[in-house]
Amino acid sequence: MDLVYTSDQYRNGGNAAFSPSKNQLWKIGHKLEQKGVARELVVIPFAKVPIIKFKDQITGLPVDISFENLSGVYAQDYFKKWLDEHEAMLYLVALVKQFLVMRSWNEVSTGGLGGFSTICLVVSYLQLEAKGENYGDLFLGFLDYYGNRFDLNRMRIVMNPPGRHDKVFSFSRFLCSALTDFD
Secondary structure, three states: OEEEEOOHHHHOOOOOOOOOOHHHHHHHHHHHHHOOOEEEEEEEOOOOOOEEEEEEOOOOOEEEEEEOOOHHHHHHHHHHHHHHHOOOHHHHHHHHHHHHHHOOOOOHHHOOOOHHHHHHHHHHHHHHOOOOOOHHHHHHHHHHHHHHHOOOOOEEEEOOOOEEEEOOOOHHHHHHHHHHOOO
C-alpha cells in the first residue's frame, strides 16, 4: 500500500512545507513502531522520493509512505482509464507483481520494478501485443514479449499515444534535418 503525506500548501500548488531529514524519517518510523502500526521498518532517505517502508502490524501488508509527492495521486486517473479500456489489466498486473515478488524484483530501491512501471508495461502490452484467450496465455505472452522480443537497448514504450519508439538517436539524421532548416 502506498501512502503519501502532503501539506495543504503543497497540495494547493505551493512549495513543499515538509521535507524530512534522514533523522526525521527514522523518528517517524520509530513512532509508527511504538504505536503498534509498523514492523520491519526500512527508511530510504536519499532516494529521489524519500520513503519509509514497513509491514503493517495487523495485516502484514507492505506499506510505503512518501512525503510531499503527488505523482501517485495523479497516476490514479490513468489507472482508472486503462482499467476501463482493458478488462484483463488488473489480473495481469497482479500476476506480474506476484512474479516479481517471488524473485525479489519488486523493490525500486534495490533495482527492481515499481508498481506504476509494472502497470505501464502491462498496459502497453495489452494495447499493442496482447494475444490470448485467458489470463494464463496473456501472462505467458507478456513474459515472452518483454523477456525475448522487446529489445530494451533499442526500444522504449510510449503511453500516450500508445506505441513503441526507437531509442537510437541518429546524429546524421538530426544533422541532415537541422541543415535543411537553413535552406
